[in-house]
Amino acid sequence: MNVDAISAYLCALQDRIVSELERLNGGRFRRDRWERAEGGASPPGGGGGDTRVIEGGGLFERGGVAFSHVRGARLPPSASAVRPELAGRGFEALGVSLVLHPRNPYVPTVHMNVRCFVATREGEAPVFWFGGGMDMTPYYGFEEDCVHFHRACKAALDPFGAELHPRFKRWCDEYFFLKHRNEPRGIGGIFFDDFHEPGFERCFALMQSVGDHFLPAYVPIVERRSALAYGERERDFQAYRRGRYVEFNLVYDRGTLFGLQSGGRTESILMSLPPLVKWRYDWKPEPGSAEERLYQEFLRPRDWV
Amino acid sequence: MNVDAISAYLCALQDRIVSELERLNGGRFRRDRWERAEGGASPPGGGGGDTRVIEGGGLFERGGVAFSHVRGARLPPSASAVRPELAGRGFEALGVSLVLHPRNPYVPTVHMNVRCFVATREGEAPVFWFGGGMDMTPYYGFEEDCVHFHRACKAALDPFGAELHPRFKRWCDEYFFLKHRNEPRGIGGIFFDDFHEPGFERCFALMQSVGDHFLPAYVPIVERRSALAYGERERDFQAYRRGRYVEFNLVYDRGTLFGLQSGGRTESILMSLPPLVKWRYDWKPEPGSAEERLYQEFLRPRDWV
Secondary structure (H helix, E strand, C coil), rough: CCCCHHHHHHHHHHHHHHHHEEEEEECEEEEEEECCCCCCCCCEEEEEEEEEEEEEECCCCEEEEEEEEEEEECCCHHHCCCHHCCCEEEEEEEEEEEEEECCCCCEEEEEEEEEEEEEEEECCCCCEEEEEEEECCCCCCCHHHHHHHHHHHHHHHHCCCCCCHHHHHHHHHHHCHHHCCCCCCCEEEEEEEEECCCCCCHHHHHHHHHHCCHHHHHHHHHHHCCCCCCCCHHHHHHHCCCCCHHHHHCCCHHHHHHHHHCCCCCHHHHHHCCCEEEECCCCCCCCCCHHHHHHHHHHCCCCCC | CCCCCCCHHHHHHHHHHHHHHHHHCCCCEEEEEEEEECCCCCCEEEEEEEEEEEECCCCCCEEEEEEEEEEEECCCCHHHCCCCCHHHHHHEEEEEEHHHHHHHCCCCCCCCEEEEEEEEEECCCCEEEEEEEEEEECCCCCHHHHHHHHHHHHHHHHHHCCHHHHHHHHHHHHHHCCCCCCCCCEEEEEEEEEECCCCHHHHHHHHHHHHHHHHHHHHHHHCCCCCCCCCHHHHHHHHHHHHHHHHHHHHHHHHEEEEHCCCCCHHHHHHHHCCEEEEECCCCCCCCHHHHHHHHHCCCCCCCC
């Protein structure tokens, strides 16, 4: 179980993604390295991270690609929910997490995350698991974008067994769901957690495959949509729909809750929140509009592949 | 234990507050009555509410004053957290809840809530408790406004014992606190929950006193600040600070969680969210600015009375 190898992969992945996004964008991500004070947080621990953020860019109104590697004396409850027998163990967690909020409402918001947990206790063998996935949240739906994104997700998993994609696709539909709205967050993708059965090396290889498939899944969609003209109406709908993103991340998202509970770095965790958001009361899209089509044809779990 | 009397008080309070806000504002609240389907929600139950909302008003950019009265077969966990022995009982909950987000950044956002719970089980006496309070969230701090608001809170509680105000004031400071920011939500006020010790009639009288003190606590502040001139800078800071309001309500607020968990009406619960919100990475106010003064002099628990 070589945590250094994971760390090296993740740092290189972050670099690769940031470079490609900068190439697309013409803008620059700022870099913010941070350390987590040993014993200063609750639960106490060390480690740190490297957060790359862009704000006010031409393509991305706000986005971040964050690497973090933290250690703690006690696994927080949100992390051990699926394995209560590990509660209170020491832990090490490392991953790359990204969220991109484009300015153009025709370009979807995207999220990708790959992470590895190791739970330790003196005198016992360490227990590891992997998690992650990617999912897309369009404001205006395009069939071909959804098909493309889901195909890339499938391609990432197929080398590891044909049964994984349907399982992780369904998991994503179930996970990124706003119960209080009875609405999925977006058009899904893949999601997995607590993944350890095939052994450490194979799990690590799967994590790499997911990480490596992010750019081919998303970049062609950005290239296809980022020159489309939009106006105030589309910006307004985007700001309204972004409210759902906030609701999901703050009410349900396990990664966000883990970060906030583990004394994580708030600004890095909440870089997932959109730059400009609107809420309004009991709003409904106009019948027959493109906005209504999003709800009726895209915000429904579908077999896109 | 007369639930009808509470209901009558709450409906009249809602009317009184809405009329006064309309007088101040010159705008009209829309009215949205709703019913909760018996058995349709999880946990199943009936009841309904009357939500009054204003959006795009001259004074209030978004605000709502909601009455609700719901019944359910099983008390949700968020409601029985302080009294685990009541988990799973039938319940009845009624209250008035309001949040007002003014357009002018010099006018503070305000929240008030009064509520009563009754937990029932066949063959046992019903168990009741009251909760509520009010608190204020300024964007720009004015000492005299804070003193005025806290004095009104104290006046609401003093007839019921001098020990209540310090206790409920401290409770408010502790409750409306964003752990992940290490920041209070605003300048506080009063908060109480699980209040039943003095008996039903006295608790109901206290609830009425809190409800009745809302307008005298807030209206003079609105009248004092709503004509102050502001520009883009103040609006921008207001939108940024409103992000904290969203973070608190979605991550910590027990009322919000209770509502979403009890199959409550999402639009009425989330009418507390601001109309226009901004997030940005690791932003700090300029040293010596009015924005920095808010953090240094107002967003600190203080003895304002």
